[in-house]
Every structure is written in structure tokens, then in C-alpha cells.
Amino acid sequence: LQGPGLHGAGRISDRFWSPRLELVRDVVVPYQWEVLNDQVPDATPSHAIENFRIAAGEQQGTFHGMVFQDSDVAKWLEAVAYLLQHERDETLEQRADDTIELIARAQHEDGYLNTYFTCQAPGERWTNLCECHELYCAGHMIEAAVAYFEATGKRRLLEVMCRFVDHVETVFGHESGQIAGYDGHPEIELALMRLYDATGEPRYLKLCRFFVEERGQLPHFYDLEWERRGRTHHDFGAGTQPFMLHKKTYSQAHAPVHEQDRAVGHAVRFAYLCTGMAQLAQRSDDKALLATCRRLWDNMASRQLYVTGGIGAQAPEESFTTDFDLPNDTVYGETCAAIGVVFLARQMLAAEPDRRYADVMERALYNNVLAGMSLDGQHFFYVNPLEVDPKVLADNPILEHVKPVRQRWFTCACCPPNLARLIASLDRYVVGCADDTAWVHLYIGGEFELPLSAGTLRLHQETDMPWQGAVTLTIGADVPVQARLALRIPAWAEGFEVSLDGERLDAEMSSNGYLELERQWQDGDRIALRLEMPVRRVYPHRALRHDAGRVALQRGPLVYCLEQADNGERLHDIALREGGIVDTLEGTDALSGMTLLRAEALRENAAGEALYRFDDAPTYTRTEAVFVPYFAWANRQEGEMRVWTRELPRRA
Amino acid sequence: LQGPGLHGAGRISDRFWSPRLELVRDVVVPYQWEVLNDQVPDATPSHAIENFRIAAGEQQGTFHGMVFQDSDVAKWLEAVAYLLQHERDETLEQRADDTIELIARAQHEDGYLNTYFTCQAPGERWTNLCECHELYCAGHMIEAAVAYFEATGKRRLLEVMCRFVDHVETVFGHESGQIAGYDGHPEIELALMRLYDATGEPRYLKLCRFFVEERGQLPHFYDLEWERRGRTHHDFGAGTQPFMLHKKTYSQAHAPVHEQDRAVGHAVRFAYLCTGMAQLAQRSDDKALLATCRRLWDNMASRQLYVTGGIGAQAPEESFTTDFDLPNDTVYGETCAAIGVVFLARQMLAAEPDRRYADVMERALYNNVLAGMSLDGQHFFYVNPLEVDPKVLADNPILEHVKPVRQRWFTCACCPPNLARLIASLDRYVVGCADDTAWVHLYIGGEFELPLSAGTLRLHQETDMPWQGAVTLTIGADVPVQARLALRIPAWAEGFEVSLDGERLDAEMSSNGYLELERQWQDGDRIALRLEMPVRRVYPHRALRHDAGRVALQRGPLVYCLEQADNGERLHDIALREGGIVDTLEGTDALSGMTLLRAEALRENAAGEALYRFDDAPTYTRTEAVFVPYFAWANRQEGEMRVWTRELPRRA
Incomplete structure (x- = not known):
């Protein structure tokens, strides 16, 4: 299924990005595998693979790690899928297949899959959605399953996760005995939409809608489940109120989403939730939900976004603060949150192409996101400040989270694998297609498929971006295709020139910031776009x-x-x-x-x-x-x- | 005993300060009494007086409040003493006498006095100096005792506290069975020096020296006592390491004081410790210790002092951060810490008159300290930021401590009573005398005694400071007295003129920033000092x-x-x-x-x-x-x- 406004995959071949993709392939993903398997001598053992072995009954022992440790394995698999999509690698694929089989063996008869609850608290499934990330982990594994299926055609993990989702569907709902709740950390929503795209199964879209619409309803689900389980806190036991119960904005659960009008709470949770909502709005043509997404985006982008594309102005709760409050030194600006901005921008672009989304996507990608990784691919920033004085960090606890140099990754390993999967799938962010229009959102070299109503075009991009503003776009077409090609004119471009087969075009930018070129495209058509790239203050x-x-x-x-x-x-x-x-x-x-x-x-x-x-x-x-x-x-x-x-x- | 460089008491009569002193008398101290007696309906009960009743065996119940709750009663008594020194008030004095009798009845046979340990943990006396403030509370009660004795001539509380100190002397020391330790919160040091001044008893000076010199020695006392008591934490029970054990800079216990060269840790602790050290150095003519005080002062004053005279750049630990790091919005700048700066400056002035100390004393007093109290005397700031945007406070936990409006005082009631005792005793900060020289440090209206080697002068100050820079100083003398009068020329004065009995003097400022006028002073001599007070950038x-x-x-x-x-x-x-x-x-x-x-x-x-x-x-x-x-x-x-x-x- 390829819905309107979706972004196809392609193949990056770019002087700037290809070396980074190779770093992910040669350094990040292999290192990640060693971490998952506790083979890095200096690192705290991850235990993530071992947890699956224990859950599968193949090894003795107890669960170790964060309650969402499973998602580390999922993110690795997802990154591997994208790498395999670019380039087959039998050893890597075998390793992934083996891991998938292990995951399958850790699945319960009824479809349930989560090593923390299987190993540690088998009787407590679905009793603490607020804190325990069961659906979050499911979501990441669904993303991996879809990506792996798309890359290799192999359905094994997809089937495992469909079975799990089928089980989830029986657990959640408004029927008697069902839970009318949702996860404290959004992720399942966007994952269900990906599963819907991959399978065409409308039940998945419906389940996504259920989770989106339940969020923030009263009486509040977090309060209800807290009472039901006897007022216990995941980390601190009985009697201690979970932080999220008290602060419902943290997980965007303070109000039904259609009543929300500001970006609040944990920045990654916000971006993931909105990404799922935007997908849902677009696939189900839900204009009200899209308006909600636009409202939340606008607040984020026009009042709470760092110039680096980062979000999350405060560290203690990894959260937004309030409008126009963007401290440069105490900021969190988590790499994962900026990656979430990229995810969300992509879905907003699919729903309504407008350069304001692409401008922010590009800003986040080239600045906050990319800063997350060292040039050698071996060290990572979780926190991305805009101002650092190393001399003062040690002596003020409000700067404790800020590191002046990148770190190897250890216990809570969210950002590096997130970077790996984004960079490995960057081809999916470059172009978008719907009906007779193809949009070029990012100028990144490579070959991209443009499935249009009148036929498929291939787009070959060549550029020295981000260093030079010239882009050459060459069309590949088996037959001539009547279509509109919409080229983004970034807000940073002081001017532009465009020519077709050497002949200057007198084209104007449309109101959404794209230059629309409509014609019958022939194989070999060559567009030269020159974006003026002076230094801007x-x-x-x-x-x-x-x-x-x-x-x-x-x-x-x-x-x-x-x-x-x-x-x-x-x-x-x-x-x-x-x-x-x-x-x-x-x-x-x-x-x-x-x-x-x-x-x-x-x-x-x-x-x-x-x-x-x-x-x-x-x-x-x-x-x-x-x-x-x-x-x-x-x-x-x-x-x-x-x-x-x-x-x-x-x-x- | 009146040592060299000491500051005498006087009587404030000043258009700026008298109304503030009256607020302390009419509003702050009466309200404080109600708080101590749990008579303020909206406030969390203080329980402080009740704790003494329970400790005295006159009431059933358990201890409530902070472990240092006794010090609230001490600070009230100390402020009352200063008020009584200004103006007799039989009702107030009776109330104080009754309270002193209650305190006396709560004292143990052996002299020990502390309601927390008496009521709550009788077997645990002196087992957790690091956290439990026993000597801190003793120090505040000693200060109250000395002040009350000086104000009223009544020795009851002084005797109680001397008995307690005699007991402390048996407990602490290097003999077998004694504790070679010191309090986590300095205060006993400066209090022992006051007791020494009031009684002339050299044992008190010696005990002060013991506490100063033990601080920071290895093997570390905090570690030793932690092991001895079975590794318990005052608040969190067994196994949890007290914060101060881990972070010895917090209580200036990271190194012997003579090795310390920077202001570190909890700002109030720092100021109190140095105040005691400066007193000790001056009274015992200890040049090395004075050099330590000067070194620490200089670091504080030239690298870590806010322009408002505040100290403590960070809130989480109420502490200094590091050199030249003075954030304006996340600052702590506790009122008590600025009061500590005033205490310390006074002692440094006693040790070596120099306007740099008086300039800072004045800066702290007129800005950070005074900002601590509302104009109506009913509301207080604990935290004194230099930049506030009320809109952002609620949404960023690193600003949680900052209040945009002053509060009534409640549970941890350190700052308001500290303000009360400082303002009520402000006469002690105005002038200083040693041998044949009297220094005028602050220009505040009133009448001050100047006991000089050749006889006593009375100094009558009249001024409209801080609004106008003119000061008239009139001498009262029963007989002519040969002496040097040193008038501080504040750094903020762009120039000055001085005249004697209407005749302009061509006097020059000495290197320490004072204008020295030497002559045989006669009754009625009148000095007019005009300090140029333009707006300075x-x-x-x-x-x-x-x-x-x-x-x-x-x-x-x-x-x-x-x-x-x-x-x-x-x-x-x-x-x-x-x-x-x-x-x-x-x-x-x-x-x-x-x-x-x-x-x-x-x-x-x-x-x-x-x-x-x-x-x-x-x-x-x-x-x-x-x-x-x-x-x-x-x-x-x-x-x-x-x-x-x-x-x-x-x-x-």
C-alpha cells in the first residue's frame, strides 16, 4: 500500500551523507551489536539479547536493564534492515535472522512479547502502562518488523508482531475486561501506522486511533490503573506516586489531544505522539486531527524550537518549558528529540507539503541530529547545548547533564541507535509523491523512485550540499510521464535559478515554498537548480x-x-x-x-x-x-x- | 572584654533604617513568636516551643520539625535581646525570660541541650555531627545567650549555655573517649568567640580553635563517625550515604582550612565558618589564620560575589559554583548567605580595617539582604535572583526555587529570623574602635559609643543615606580626647568633601580607603562629609x-x-x-x-x-x-x- 503523500525509499549516493551512512554500517551498528551482547569490556552490560534468551527459556537468569531494554534490540534490527535494503550482507542478515528467531521464541502462546514482564513480573502485564513501556517496546519491534520485511521480503518478524498486535487488540478497548488505556511513552501509534501501511490491515489503523483518542480522557487512566494495582510505583514500590501520575503533561496525557494546543512535556514523547497522529490524520483524511497536529507543530516550531532544530529546553524532565524560553546552556536538546522532529516533519510533509516542515526537518537533521555523532562515528551526544563552558560544568548541578565531549554509549542507549536508524533510512526523507506531483524536500545525492499516477520516474540527484548550493536532478523514465515536480526552495536560499536542459526557466515559487515544474518528463531531462547560499545572519x-x-x-x-x-x-x-x-x-x-x-x-x-x-x-x-x-x-x-x-x- | 578592632553597640536613629527596625519590632518578631508557638493558622506548625516543653518533660508528644528546629527559638531570643537593648519592653522581656526558663528546664543534668536528641533519639547524641546540627543549634543559643546578657544583664541563659559548652568540652578533643570532630554546619565557632568576648574565658577560644583546626583533617571525621554509627543516614536510614559524606566541599570539610584557597560549598556554611575563623584570628593574633580568611574572602569577593552582594550561584546545593560563574536567573543568592557576608565583613574589618570589606558589607546589606524582606515586613525572599521572568518559572525545574513574589515564612524558617536579628543589631556594624582610632564603616544615623584608649567619645551621625550623600558627624565628649577618626570613603563615591566645624579640610584618603582625621576631639565638634553620589554604571x-x-x-x-x-x-x-x-x-x-x-x-x-x-x-x-x-x-x-x-x- 502506498498512500498519498508517502515518501518512497531510494539509494543515497552523496559526498556528504554516504560516508556517514558507511560509519553507521561499519562502526555504529557493529558496535551496537557488541553492546547488545555484552561484548564491550568497558561498558555496563546491556543484557538485551540475554534477556530474550532468558525469556525464551534457553538460559537461566534474571532480567537486567531498563524496563524498555527490548527496544534496543528492535532499533538495532531496524537499522540493520535499512542497511540491508541498501546493500545485501549475508553475515549481517544471518545475524538478524537468528535474532528474529530468538525473539520469536521469547513470544508467549497468546502473542505477548516483552522480556521484562516475562522474566521479572509475569503476573503484572499491562498493570502499569504509565511507566512500563510495554507498548513502546512493541512499537519499536513493529518498526523493525516492517523495515525488515520491506528490506528483505522476509515475513517472520512481521508475523510475530502482527500476532502480538492481535493480542494487544484483545487487551485494549472499551469492552468489559478490556483496558481503556495507552502507553506512557508514545511510539505504538506511529508503529501501528507503519504496520497498517505495510499490511493494509485497517484494524491496525483503528487500534492506533483508539490509543490516540484515549489519551488524556477523564477519569484519568493513569489514576485508574494506579488504584487498580494497589498504588505502586515501578521503581520505588508501594505508596510512592509515579512522577507521571502527578505531572500528566510529561507524557502529553493532561488533556485529550484535540484539546491540546501547545507542545508540552517530554520532548521525545511529544514528537513520537505527533508523528503517529499526523500519519493517522493523513491516512484517514481526518482534518480535525491534522489541524491538531498543525497547531502543536506550529507552537513547537514557532516558539519552542532551537535554531539548531532541537527541542526540550530543560533537562530535569527532558521536556519543553514554555513559549520563547530557550536557554542555551542548561538546555537538554536531546539527539532523540531532534530525530523525533525529523520524523514528525516527514509526516507533516506527507499530509500537507509545505517548506516550513522541510525547513525545520533540514535544520534539525544537519544541526542537532548530526551533532549527536562524532566525525569518527564512535562517540555520541545525548544532550546538545548551544553554549558550553567546560570549566563550570562540574560545579553546578543544573549543568550535570551537559558533556563537553561526546561519550561512548552505555546504559540508557536511546540516542546512538536512533541516529543509526535515521541515517540508514535517510533516503526516505528526500522526496515525496502523491498523484501527479513529486516533491523534492531535501537536496541529497542519490537515486529515488517517484511513483506517480501517470507512471514511475527515477530521480537522480547530484549535489555538494551542504557546502555548495548547486543541485543537478536528472530524470530517468521508461516512458514519458506527465507530472509536476515540486522543488523546495529553502528559506535560507537568498535566491535561486533553475534551468531545464541548459535553458533557464522563469519559474516562480508557489505559496508553500516549492518551485513547481509541470511537463511531460522524458528520460534524461536534466534540471539544474542553483540555490544562493550566502552566509545569513x-x-x-x-x-x-x-x-x-x-x-x-x-x-x-x-x-x-x-x-x-x-x-x-x-x-x-x-x-x-x-x-x-x-x-x-x-x-x-x-x-x-x-x-x-x-x-x-x-x-x-x-x-x-x-x-x-x-x-x-x-x-x-x-x-x-x-x-x-x-x-x-x-x-x-x-x-x-x-x-x-x-x-x-x-x-x- | 573589649578587644582591639571590636565594634561597639549604639542606637540607630535613621530615616531609612529606623522604620525597618520598627518593622522588625512590631511585625517580624511578634509574628515569629506566633510561628514558634503554632499560632499561625495557615502555617505548618513550627512546634519549636513545644519541642522544648516535651524535652523538659512538661508535655507528652514527640519532636517535630527540622533537626535544627531549636535554632529558631534561639534566633528569636537573639533578636529580642537586640530589641530590648534599644528599648525596654516588659512584656517582651517577660516572654523571653519565660522562654529561657523553659530552655533551662530542657537542659540535661550534664549540660546537654538539644530537643531533637532528647525527645527523638536520646541514645544517639554526637553520633552524626555531619548532618545533625547539634553544635549549630548550640551556637545559635550561645549567640542568643550572649546578646541577652549584653542587653539585659541577665545571666540565666548565659549560664545554661556555659554549662552546655563545658559539657561539649568534655565530649570533644583528642583524648581517649573524646570525639575529634566538628559540626557539618559551622556556627559554633563564631558563637564560641562571642562567648569568649562576653566572658573572657580562654577555654572557649581554645575550643573554637579545636573545631576550626579539626575541619578537613584526615582520616576524615565524617567517614569515621559514619562507620562508627553503622553507616546510617539521618533522613534515609541505613545504607544510604549522606550527601555531605560524598561531597565534603559542601561543608568546607574537604581540606584543612589552612589549605583552602577558594570559597566552595554551601554559601551560608562558608560565611559562618569564615566569620568564626576571622574572629579567632583577630583575638588570638593568628596571622596565618587571618591570611587564610583573607584568601577565602578575596576569592569570594573578587570572583564569586553578585553585584547585589549575594553569594551562592547554584540552588540544588545552595552553594558556590566556580570562579566568574554568576548566572542571574538560576542563582540561589540566599538571604542568609548575604547576611553571612555581612557577618564576615564585620569580622574582617575588626581584624584589618579596609574599605574593601566595608564596601562589600554595605553592598550586601543594602541590596541582597534588604531585598529579603518586603516593605511591609510581612513577606520574605529566601532566594534573590538578579533576573526573573515569572512566566517561565513554573515550567522549568531549575527555576523551582525562584519565587516572583515574597512568601510568608514557613517550615525551614532560616532567613526571616536571620534578617530580624541583623536589622535589630545593625548598630553593631556602623563603627569600630581599636586603641586610638575609631572607624566609621557605615553611614547610618544614630548615636554610637567610641571607647578609645584616651577616653570615650560619642558619635552622633545624621544622614539621608542611601538617598543623599551628606553625613553630619557630631562628637560628644565629657573631656577632650586625642584620637584618630577614620571615615570610610566608599568606592561608589566619585569624590568627597569634608569640613570640620564649617571649615573645609584638605584631607586625603589613606591606602585602606578611610579618611583619617586626627586631633583632640571636643564636645560639639562637627564633621560634615559630603560623598558625591552620582549614578554609576x-x-x-x-x-x-x-x-x-x-x-x-x-x-x-x-x-x-x-x-x-x-x-x-x-x-x-x-x-x-x-x-x-x-x-x-x-x-x-x-x-x-x-x-x-x-x-x-x-x-x-x-x-x-x-x-x-x-x-x-x-x-x-x-x-x-x-x-x-x-x-x-x-x-x-x-x-x-x-x-x-x-x-x-x-x-x-
Whole structure:
């Protein structure tokens, strides 16, 4: 089944992204396998595979790890599926098949599958949805099953998960003896929509709708199940109220979704829930639900989104805070949350193509998401601050979550596998098709299928993005196909030129930010798009308290930052001059191949040792400041970093 | 006994401070009595007086409150003592005497006195010094005893506490069976020095020295006593390691004091410890210990002090963070910690008169300390931020401690009684005497005794500080007295003029920041000092990341701030112009009688709804910004507040 507005798969072949995909294949996914199998000497054992062996009755022992440990195996399998889709690898496929068989053996007769409850608390299935991630784990395994089926044609895991979902369907509902509830961590919703897409089974869509619509209803499900199970907390036992029971915004369960109008709570939960809702709205043509998604998106994108595409302004609850509140140093900005933004943007694009979604998707992808992984693919950021001073981190607990260098991954291994599956499936984010229109959302080199009503086109993209703004799109077609090709003009492009087979076109951008080219496309048609990619100065909305008087630099989709490695200590002492020249320069060593920026700047002079001085305004010395792409920060020595730089107006 | 450099008592009669002293007398102390006696309907019962009744065996029941609940009664008594010293009040004195008798009846045969251990854990005396505040409570009661003795001449409580200290002396020491330890919360040190001053008993000084010198020695006392008592935690029982055991910097117990070179840990603990150390150094002429105090002071004052005189940059541990790290919104800046700065500054002045101590004392007193109490004396801040946006507080847990309006006081009632005792004893901070020199540290109206080697002078101060910089000092003397009068020239004074009996003197400031006038003083001599008090622009050290590009306004000792009440929302959008005019205006309504400031300013214009925009630098509209004294903020409606304001240089 290929619904309207869906995004097809393709094959990435891109100077920027292919090496990253290879890192995922050669470094991340193999390392992840070792972690799952407790083969990394320095890491806390994951136990994730062993949990399945114990659940399958093939090994003695007890469950270890987080209650959602199973999802680590699912994410690995999903990433493997995408890798296999790109390139067959018998050893890897055998390993995946074996793992799938192990998973199948851990499944109960009735279809239930979850190693925590099987091993640890067999009598407590479905008694603590609020905290225990059963449907969340199911969702990740469904995603893996669908991806593996799509990649290999093998139905084994798909069938396992369909059986589980069939069981879930009997457990949840409004009939007597059923549970009218939902998971504390959204994920099952988007997974059920993927399963629906893969199988065409309308029951899955219906079950997804059930979970979406139950959320936040009164009397509140979390309260009811808490009473039913005798007021116990998953971690702290009897009597302690779970945090989520008290703070229902945390899991977006404070109100029915159609009454929600702001992005609140745990940022990853928010993005996953909305992704599922957007899919559901689009597949079921539910305009009211789509309006809800749009409302929540708009609040997120226009009031709570970092310039790096990150979300989640506060660390203690990994959550949004409130409108126009985006601190740069205490931010959480979890890699997984930015990945969630990419997921959600993709579904919003499927529902209603508009560059505002693609602009944010690209912003998140090239900045917050990509910063999550080191250039060598071996180290990861969970938290992505926009301002770091390593000297102060150890001495203030509110910065405890911020790391000045990327870490190997350990106990709660959400971000690295999430990065792996996103990068490995990046081809699914590039183009979209519905009826007679194909949209090009991202300019990433490769070959993409465009199944249109009048026939299928192949689109071959070549580009040096994000470093250069030129893109060549070559059409492959077995027969001529009448269709509209809609090319996104990113908001960062100061202008553009487009030509077809060498002839300049006088095309205009449509209101949704796409350049629409309609004709009968022939094999070999060649579109050349040149996006003007000057350095842009990004200014914050005046309500953004933490960025007042500051500017960020962006070139193409890349947001830049200052690092101590290039600029010395005290980055806050550097100020750009309004309208000052910024030019590009080539990165060297660790940053070779990258375009850096060099800006006319002023540097505050020392003015004695006094902590405070009277009437002696700071003076400045002219200097040059070097900016590096945000995604590439912290790949040299540990040091300060800052995205928003002071800017002094020419005249006050 | 009146040692060198001590500060005598006097009588405040001052247009600014007298009404505040009356608030303490008429509102704070009576309310505090009601709280202690559980007579405030809306407040959590304090139980503090009841605890003493139970401990005395006069009432059935169990202990309630914090482990240091006794200190609330002590602080009340101490404040009462100062009030009685100013003005006899038979009812109040009877109430105090009754309370003292109750305390005496709660004392054990052996001198021990602590209602928590008497009622709750009689077998556990002295087993958990790290957490349980036994010596801290003793210290506060000693302070009360000394103050009450000095005010009334009554020795009852002093004798009770001397008996307790005699007992403590048998418990602590290096002999077999004795404890070589010290309290987790310094306070006993400064209290023992006060007791030494009041009684002249050298054993008290010696005991103080023991506690100071034991601190931070290895093997570590906290570890030893933890093992001895079977590894229990005061709050969480067996097995849980007390936080302070793990983090010894918290209680300044990470190293022997002579090895410490930075202000670390809990800000109040730091200030109290150093206060005791400075007293000990001065009374015992211990130059090495004084050097330690100076080193710690200098780190605090030149790298970790807010412009409001506050300390404690982080809330989770109510602690310092690190050098040059002074966030304005997440700060703790506890009222008690700033009071501790005042205590410490007073002792440093006694040890070595230098205006740098008095400048900080005054800064803390007129800003952070005074902001702790509302203008009506009924509401209190524990936390004193330099930047507040009430809209964001509820949604970010790292701002949970910040209140946008002052609160009534409840469970952990440290700050209001601390404010009460400081304001009631403010006369002790104004002047200091040693040998033939009297120093005037603060310009506060009243009558002060100056006991000098050649005889006693009376100093009558009249002033309109902090609003006007003129001070008249009139000498009272029964016989002419040859002496040096040293008048502090505050760092904020741009210049000064001094005249004697109408004749201008051509005096110069000495290197320690005091103007020294030496002569044979006659009754009726009249010194007129005029301190120039223009509005000063305060600029931060360039290492202060959070204040970069910003300025604060100060006039006299008062630091000013912007409030929403005068300037509307989004105070971060207001920028001063370098060198722009700032003039004064009279406050009205709640702020009547105060001098406000009006500054030429620029206000950032709206620039559309986009969260981020390209290449469209902010534009500004000229406006006027109104600043109010920081101490007076939040006395009108709830709203934003900001001390550090952006400043735009004239040319960049």
C-alpha cells in the first residue's frame, strides 16, 4: 500500500551523507551489536539479547536493564534492515535472522512479547502502562518488523508482531475486561501506522486511533490503573506516586489531544505522539486531527524550537518549558528529540507539503541530529547545548547533564541507535509523491523512485550540499510521464535559478515554498537548480530572552558556532559587528573538507582585575572570529562553544 | 572584654533604617513568636516551643520539625535581646525570660541541650555531627545567650549555655573517649568567640580553635563517625550515604582550612565558618589564620560575589559554583548567605580595617539582604535572583526555587529570623574602635559609643543615606580626647568633601580607603562629609559570561533594577546607550520616598512573528527606562525584573 503523500525509499549516493551512512554500517551498528551482547569490556552490560534468551527459556537468569531494554534490540534490527535494503550482507542478515528467531521464541502462546514482564513480573502485564513501556517496546519491534520485511521480503518478524498486535487488540478497548488505556511513552501509534501501511490491515489503523483518542480522557487512566494495582510505583514500590501520575503533561496525557494546543512535556514523547497522529490524520483524511497536529507543530516550531532544530529546553524532565524560553546552556536538546522532529516533519510533509516542515526537518537533521555523532562515528551526544563552558560544568548541578565531549554509549542507549536508524533510512526523507506531483524536500545525492499516477520516474540527484548550493536532478523514465515536480526552495536560499536542459526557466515559487515544474518528463531531462547560499545572519524573535542582542550565523542548512579551539577562551567576549564581513574558509585537519566562516569581530579588552568597576565601559579590539559548523563541534580538544554571538549595532 | 578592632553597640536613629527596625519590632518578631508557638493558622506548625516543653518533660508528644528546629527559638531570643537593648519592653522581656526558663528546664543534668536528641533519639547524641546540627543549634543559643546578657544583664541563659559548652568540652578533643570532630554546619565557632568576648574565658577560644583546626583533617571525621554509627543516614536510614559524606566541599570539610584557597560549598556554611575563623584570628593574633580568611574572602569577593552582594550561584546545593560563574536567573543568592557576608565583613574589618570589606558589607546589606524582606515586613525572599521572568518559572525545574513574589515564612524558617536579628543589631556594624582610632564603616544615623584608649567619645551621625550623600558627624565628649577618626570613603563615591566645624579640610584618603582625621576631639565638634553620589554604571569583569555586554546602575550603595511595573514586558529588549543620560526621579505609591532612576534607553522593535529571521538586524526605538532600587523590587504587582541591562556602545 502506498498512500498519498508517502515518501518512497531510494539509494543515497552523496559526498556528504554516504560516508556517514558507511560509519553507521561499519562502526555504529557493529558496535551496537557488541553492546547488545555484552561484548564491550568497558561498558555496563546491556543484557538485551540475554534477556530474550532468558525469556525464551534457553538460559537461566534474571532480567537486567531498563524496563524498555527490548527496544534496543528492535532499533538495532531496524537499522540493520535499512542497511540491508541498501546493500545485501549475508553475515549481517544471518545475524538478524537468528535474532528474529530468538525473539520469536521469547513470544508467549497468546502473542505477548516483552522480556521484562516475562522474566521479572509475569503476573503484572499491562498493570502499569504509565511507566512500563510495554507498548513502546512493541512499537519499536513493529518498526523493525516492517523495515525488515520491506528490506528483505522476509515475513517472520512481521508475523510475530502482527500476532502480538492481535493480542494487544484483545487487551485494549472499551469492552468489559478490556483496558481503556495507552502507553506512557508514545511510539505504538506511529508503529501501528507503519504496520497498517505495510499490511493494509485497517484494524491496525483503528487500534492506533483508539490509543490516540484515549489519551488524556477523564477519569484519568493513569489514576485508574494506579488504584487498580494497589498504588505502586515501578521503581520505588508501594505508596510512592509515579512522577507521571502527578505531572500528566510529561507524557502529553493532561488533556485529550484535540484539546491540546501547545507542545508540552517530554520532548521525545511529544514528537513520537505527533508523528503517529499526523500519519493517522493523513491516512484517514481526518482534518480535525491534522489541524491538531498543525497547531502543536506550529507552537513547537514557532516558539519552542532551537535554531539548531532541537527541542526540550530543560533537562530535569527532558521536556519543553514554555513559549520563547530557550536557554542555551542548561538546555537538554536531546539527539532523540531532534530525530523525533525529523520524523514528525516527514509526516507533516506527507499530509500537507509545505517548506516550513522541510525547513525545520533540514535544520534539525544537519544541526542537532548530526551533532549527536562524532566525525569518527564512535562517540555520541545525548544532550546538545548551544553554549558550553567546560570549566563550570562540574560545579553546578543544573549543568550535570551537559558533556563537553561526546561519550561512548552505555546504559540508557536511546540516542546512538536512533541516529543509526535515521541515517540508514535517510533516503526516505528526500522526496515525496502523491498523484501527479513529486516533491523534492531535501537536496541529497542519490537515486529515488517517484511513483506517480501517470507512471514511475527515477530521480537522480547530484549535489555538494551542504557546502555548495548547486543541485543537478536528472530524470530517468521508461516512458514519458506527465507530472509536476515540486522543488523546495529553502528559506535560507537568498535566491535561486533553475534551468531545464541548459535553458533557464522563469519559474516562480508557489505559496508553500516549492518551485513547481509541470511537463511531460522524458528520460534524461536534466534540471539544474542553483540555490544562493550566502552566509545569513540569524536574528532571534525579540521575545527570546536568552538570545537578545545576539546573532547566529547560518550558511545553507548549517548553523555555525564559535569554538575555543579557533578563538581562545571567553567566547562571550567576542562580538560581531552589525553588517561586518563574513567570508568562508576551508577547514583543515579534523575539519578538512568543511566550509568554515571567518567574521569581522570585536573582542572585549581586559579592564583590570575588579569583579565590578564603575563608569569604565568596555573597549574592544578588532579581530577575526572563526565559526565552524555546529554539527562538527567538539571534534578537536575540549573547550568552550557558543552558537549565539553578541552583535554590536553600528550606531546606538 | 573589649578587644582591639571590636565594634561597639549604639542606637540607630535613621530615616531609612529606623522604620525597618520598627518593622522588625512590631511585625517580624511578634509574628515569629506566633510561628514558634503554632499560632499561625495557615502555617505548618513550627512546634519549636513545644519541642522544648516535651524535652523538659512538661508535655507528652514527640519532636517535630527540622533537626535544627531549636535554632529558631534561639534566633528569636537573639533578636529580642537586640530589641530590648534599644528599648525596654516588659512584656517582651517577660516572654523571653519565660522562654529561657523553659530552655533551662530542657537542659540535661550534664549540660546537654538539644530537643531533637532528647525527645527523638536520646541514645544517639554526637553520633552524626555531619548532618545533625547539634553544635549549630548550640551556637545559635550561645549567640542568643550572649546578646541577652549584653542587653539585659541577665545571666540565666548565659549560664545554661556555659554549662552546655563545658559539657561539649568534655565530649570533644583528642583524648581517649573524646570525639575529634566538628559540626557539618559551622556556627559554633563564631558563637564560641562571642562567648569568649562576653566572658573572657580562654577555654572557649581554645575550643573554637579545636573545631576550626579539626575541619578537613584526615582520616576524615565524617567517614569515621559514619562507620562508627553503622553507616546510617539521618533522613534515609541505613545504607544510604549522606550527601555531605560524598561531597565534603559542601561543608568546607574537604581540606584543612589552612589549605583552602577558594570559597566552595554551601554559601551560608562558608560565611559562618569564615566569620568564626576571622574572629579567632583577630583575638588570638593568628596571622596565618587571618591570611587564610583573607584568601577565602578575596576569592569570594573578587570572583564569586553578585553585584547585589549575594553569594551562592547554584540552588540544588545552595552553594558556590566556580570562579566568574554568576548566572542571574538560576542563582540561589540566599538571604542568609548575604547576611553571612555581612557577618564576615564585620569580622574582617575588626581584624584589618579596609574599605574593601566595608564596601562589600554595605553592598550586601543594602541590596541582597534588604531585598529579603518586603516593605511591609510581612513577606520574605529566601532566594534573590538578579533576573526573573515569572512566566517561565513554573515550567522549568531549575527555576523551582525562584519565587516572583515574597512568601510568608514557613517550615525551614532560616532567613526571616536571620534578617530580624541583623536589622535589630545593625548598630553593631556602623563603627569600630581599636586603641586610638575609631572607624566609621557605615553611614547610618544614630548615636554610637567610641571607647578609645584616651577616653570615650560619642558619635552622633545624621544622614539621608542611601538617598543623599551628606553625613553630619557630631562628637560628644565629657573631656577632650586625642584620637584618630577614620571615615570610610566608599568606592561608589566619585569624590568627597569634608569640613570640620564649617571649615573645609584638605584631607586625603589613606591606602585602606578611610579618611583619617586626627586631633583632640571636643564636645560639639562637627564633621560634615559630603560623598558625591552620582549614578554609576557598573561594568562586569570580562570573564563574567552571564553579564557580557551588560551594565548595572548603582547610586550610592544601592544597585538598581528594571521592573515590568515601570517598563512593561520583555526587559531583555531594553538596552541602555553607552554614556546615555541617567537622572533621578522620586518614587511614588509603594516606592514613595525612594529615589528612582530614569535612563535614556533603546527598545528593540518587533520584527515579525518568525522565531528566527535572516539578515534583518534588530532596530530600536528611543525610550526611557525606569530603574528602582533592587531591595524594593517585587513590592508592586508580580512581573519581570532584571539587574543587568544590555548596553549598546556608541560605535562598534
